[in-house]
Amino acid sequence: MLLKKYICAVSVFIVIIFSLPDVTMALLNDKKQGKWSLIGKAKTQATFRTIDTPDNNQIPIEGGEMISQRNLLMLEFRHDLGELFFGIRSEYYLQGRAFYDGAWDYGPDVFSDAETRRKYVLDNEHEINELEDDIELFMGYIDLTSGPLFARVGRQVISWGEMSTKRILDGINPLDTSSLAVDLLERLVPLDMLRINLLAENVGPFSSLGIDFYYVPGHLEDTIGEDIIDGSPVQPPIGRDLVEYLDDPYSLTSLKQVMTIFDDDIDSDRYGFKFGMMIGDLELNYVNYRTYSDIPVPRINIEKFEDVYLDVLTLLPLLTSGGSMIEAMLDGQKLEVVLETERIDVSGLSFNYYFAPFDMVIRGEAALYEDVPKITPGNVWDLIEGVAPKVHIDFMGDMYDLAEFLEHPLIGPIIQDALGDVRTMELPFTVGDIARYDVLKYGIGFDKNVSCFLNPSAEFMLTFEYVGSKIRDYDERTIIYPWQGENGETLYEPEYTHDFIMLVRTTYFDRQLTPQLVVMYEGKPNALIFIPSLALTMGQWDFECSFFYTASDSYEQEGFLESRDEFSVSMTYNF
Amino acid sequence: MKISIKLFAFAMLMVVLSAGWAFADVAPGDVIDKTNVQKIEGLVPGYIVKWVKAGDMTMKIGKLDYHPMDNLQPAFQDKSNVGRYKIIEHNGLMDVKENKKHPHPHDVKGFPFPEVDTSDPTAPVQMMYNFNFHEYGTWPLHFNDFWLLVSRDGKVKTFEIEAYRIVFDKKATYDHGDVSRFKQPFNYAGTGSLVCNYIDPLKDGLRFVYSPLIRRVKRMSHRLPGSESNFDVYVTPDNAWGGGPRTDIENGRYKFIREQTALVPYLGKKPVTAVKNKNGGYETGFRGTGNKVAIGFEVPGWKGAPWHPDGVIWVKRPVYVIEVTSVNSNYRWGPSEGWIEKDTFAAIFKSNTDVNGNPWTGMYWVRQAFKSDDGKYQDLHFAVQVIVDLKSDKGSVFPNSRREGGFRTVWIKNVQKNLFTRAGFVKFTR
Incomplete structure (x- = not known):
């Protein structure tokens, strides 16, 4: 049965890829009018742990073992309906996905063998069978445009804010944390919502003004993330049973x-608005929304x-x-x-500015998360x-x-x-009332293209960001992390966090080869994360490998990643 | 005896010279391949000669049934702007008559420099403005284009991109703008950009990019390093014309080289009929006209490199040859050489070198004329651009809207102007 599933997944992948002609185009498209097209991608990926996990992890994984083997097929259909009536233009978009993580069937025993998992008090074969694969409509919406009004109705994603790595104002759609192998396109989980924009251009000193409003009806949409398999390698070190x-x-x-x-x-409505303006080279936004907390x-x-x-x-x-x-x-x-998961109100500001003397973009944002529930x-x-x-x-x-x-x-x-x-x-549970705290998050960064002798044919794109946070009315040792220290000890959230992020990327061979390095440093406790990666594009193919390495002297904050260094490879065919 | 030897030598020299002159010329009906490549030497850049010699390219010499100038929009045939404009510091433009720097595109009717005095050191910059203003004259524009990356063995990567372009009203903050989004292949689909620019080279424009991977609109520097290829193909603003940096105009250093006769590629002997659509715009792409160009890799029995288009005729036309470099230290190209058609100021050939002066890319633009039946729209624009990476031996071909599913609507009515704002750009994201 398992073998069949594996063969089936690989066969489908291969058939899709090699049945396509050399002259690669969309799978289907409107050859006369160019109004609709069907495109997609097939991706297969494998991730291996490079070190043994310590005892505070839920399951033991040895260095070299495969922790995910995710196969992904994404298809998207876009159709421009043109002018429907009363001058209203319309377009709809559908994106479907099918995935299967084979590690649960042919990975190490601690993943694939029910008997082995029972040793760790994990009797969840049914859950694995349910969550290891899926076929679904991932996104699907219709756009309606008339004059200064724009509406998007359906399953969609909204991402506000300026930081590239850490989320500050970007808290509307939940993150998919069910697997580290989740594709970037899947990271934000779409929600059924109504989005309305009211726009104006060239009003007084403002080249652009806009109000962006969204509404997620609670009785229709209860998604706050993707379910995680109990005993998944993605879970933080919560201790071993x-x-x-x-x-x-x-x-x-x-x-x-x-x-x-x-x-x-999850049955409450979620909603919010963004008021944005461009004045000169400055873009400024005020954001206010109601959402659900992301850590239950x-x-x-x-x-x-x-x-x-x-x-x-x-x-x-x-x-x-x-x-x-x-x-x-x-x-x-x-x-x-x-x-x-409690409803929280988020309000904040974001800006970006093109600083001409240095030919660089400066970005920043700050947000106040009110009444965030804490353990x-x-x-x-x-x-x-x-x-x-x-x-x-x-x-x-x-x-x-x-x-x-x-x-x-x-x-x-x-x-x-x-x-x-x-x-x-x-x-590790709360009894009685849940403590709530206001949390202030803030970040600033810049992007700059620089020349370097290491690459005479292309520039290096350099991004630097600082992201910090502060818990208001903080008392020491009152908020714990939902994971443990190296010896099973309780870890406490600090009042302040400080993260420094640097991203460097360039391209070689006419943008076909893209090396990238992401470095994150977290102050107090010291944690250093290196993520070097290499992406190669050849025709319709994309190949990528990356390494995730953390050095830390504590399990607090990002330090819990210390025990989960891993190496990942993937190949993707785009059509 | 001495005289007769001198006469003989002179006669032989004349024979050789006359033979040479005879070889370096072509006539309609000639087919140039590696057997008679000497006929085009001097009439095209050296890299074209090399391609023909190598068997990558065959050139059919032809003759147009119309004069290109006669098919430009009437304003661009007009010479009344002679003497009205001049080039000022930082490669800027000034309306001498109105004593106004950097005039708005709506105020410049036709070419600002209909006749270029090549003894003027600013002549190549004048050509650049002529090219730009002709481009603005075609807007507002809505198109669905195709870009093809073709390897030597005929494998093709197809890019489809939809875009709008407008010249803003005079009260607007910026002078002209572009919004675009990729529709395929999947790994680029959804990637969009909003770019707004000024005529004034020293005023920084606006560039936002939407990345579907991070689901976010991100502010970018509006200045591009120029030499980098975008998405594997060499689609950069600087490769869209025969001159230098287009997003960094003030840093371009231009030099006029010569004026000469050249072989200029055209598609078709006659103008294609532009079709007026129900909204009042004119269709010049595949949709509406059925206008399609076949590329070598899809032509049965094709001989030559698979990235060259079929159906091209080469006609003798006068051109200017210019050279340009950038003084921006981030610019990743060395000197570039551009060939500009003398009267229409269209880009015909361009070659780029790397920072060490080694040949990098060679390209040419194939042009096509359009004329509507109602006589209200006529113009000449480029139909296909071919850019060959001389280092990696692969071609980027831009047949634009001349592919199935492609369209190009010029002078569109009721443009959504707010689409060209930061707030409105959200419509182009997903």
Whole structure:
């Protein structure tokens, strides 16, 4: 079955490629009027880890193992309908995609073998089968234009802001983080929305004025990202569960067994506007929008927990057998953990300016994200305290709730002793209200073409960016990252972040060969990321290889990438 | 005896010279290939002679049924601008009559320099302005063009691009603008650009590029380094005419070389009928006219390099030869040589060298005339451009709208002017 799937994927790829003539054109196009065309690309890609992952990663991957083998087919159809009625011009655009990541079927055992995955308490074959491949309409919209009005209705992407790497104002469409092998075209997940632009040109000192408004109806569109396979190599170092940890009833691995994780309800409208202007060589934009937070906060939904009535006689045997007191207190109920994504308001400014004396473009943006939900540190005792009012225990004919029971002078100390060190055991979930913080993000950068003796035939394009952030009303050690340090320790978000990014690119052999280097440096803690890549274009073919390397002295912020150096190769056929 | 020897030597010299003169000339009906290539020496640039010698190119000498000047728009046949304009500092233009620097394109009717005095050191710059203003005279324009990158073995990479061009109203910030977007191949499809420029060389224009990969409109320097090829093919502003830097005009240094007779390529002996569409514009591309040009790789039995177009006739016409360099240290070309048709100021040939002066690219423009039945539109524009990379031995061919699916509508009505603004450019993104 697996072999068949592999052969099928490769065969389709090859057939598509080699059935095309030498004189490559669109697959289909309107030869008379030039009003419609069907084009596409087929891409196959493989990524290999170059170092072993440490124990804080969910699954062990050895250096040299393949972590993704993504095959992608994208087709797009564009049709200019011309003038429909009342002078309204129209055009529609459809983009479909089909993908299949073969690493889940013929990659290392920790990906492809269900038995091996069960050792890491990952029993999600069904999830893998569901998410490893897909065929869907990725984007699809219709444009309507009349005079100063422009409307785009349908599944689309809007990206505001100026920074090339880190997102500041660009927070409307969620990022697809389900795989590092996702194509650049797929990075932003399209949303069903209505977009309206009102434009004006040459008004007073402004060569251009525009209001860009969008609306995402909550009852139609609930996408906040792509689902990630549990135990995927793309997940940050959230710690490893081993089947033997289940023997300890108070281990985090055991605790997870009494929890069921749900996605949050996404049913609120999202909307926003951008007011933009050009004055002289300066472009200035004011942006305001409502969106959902991109990092969910896992919160134990105590409200959903139903009252439990227990006889103390059911608990006492556990004291001697070493069984799970917590499991007994839950009486078979599972705790509901909701991945909370909260609505947040974003407002900010962006600008770009062509600085003629140096023939360079300066870009900048700043945004205030209001009420961003953050994961605050908690422990298992918080969980017990949370459910305590709903756990009722019959002790010698009197009913106590758990809180009272644990304070009972006779039995309380015994039970608390049995629970061991749960008071201090950290829990990567929030219990109770979610803490919210305002976050200020800002960035500035420039682009400049420079001559260099290394390439007499083409220039080097140099981009430099600084991106920082500040959490307002910050208290030290109050916000944790959803991943762990090298030894499983809790990591805390800092008040400030500072990232410096440099991108250098040039071309050789008439733009056929493009070497590029991206360097990111993050101050405090020190983390240095190198991403050298080489792209080769030959006719309709694109070949690319890249290396992702991180050196860091901590797992905080970008430092968690320290354990995931990888090498990637891809080839693409465009038609 | 001594006299008779001298007479004999003189007679022999005359024979040789006359034979030479006879060889270096052509007549309609001649077919020039490697067997008689000496006939075109001096009439075309050296790289063309090399291509013919190598069997890459065959030239059919012909004669037009019309005079090119007679098919230009009437304003460009008019000579009343003689003496009205002059070239000023930084290769700028001045209207002497109105005492106004950098006149708006709408104010310059026809060629600003209908007669160029080649003894004037600014003569090549005058030719540049003539070329530019003729180009503006064709706008507003909406076209769907094809660019082909052809390898020696006939493999072709096809680019399709849709674009609008306008000359702005006088009250507008900029003087003229372009918006364009790639429609194929897939890896470039959706890439769009908005470019607005001034006539004043010292005023910086505007350039925004939309990249579908980052789904973002990005501000770019409006000045291009010139020599770089775009998207594998040599489509750069500087390769769209016979002179020097077009986005960095003030840094061009021009030199007039000579005036001579040359063989100039044309497509068809007669003007093609431009078709008036229902919106009042004129169609000159495949859509509307069926006007199509076949390229060597698709012509059965084609002999020669696969990037040369079929159906070209070469006619004798007067040309100017100029040389240009850029003083911008970022410019990646060495000296370029351009051949400009004398009366129409159209680019005919251009060769570029690298910074070390080694030959890099050689190109030629094939021209075609159009005339509408109602007599209101007539013009002469380039039909096909061929650029050969002399280093990598591959050709870029631009048959423009003369391919199936191509169109070119000139003088379009009801142009969406806001499309040429930063806010309006969003319509061209996805």
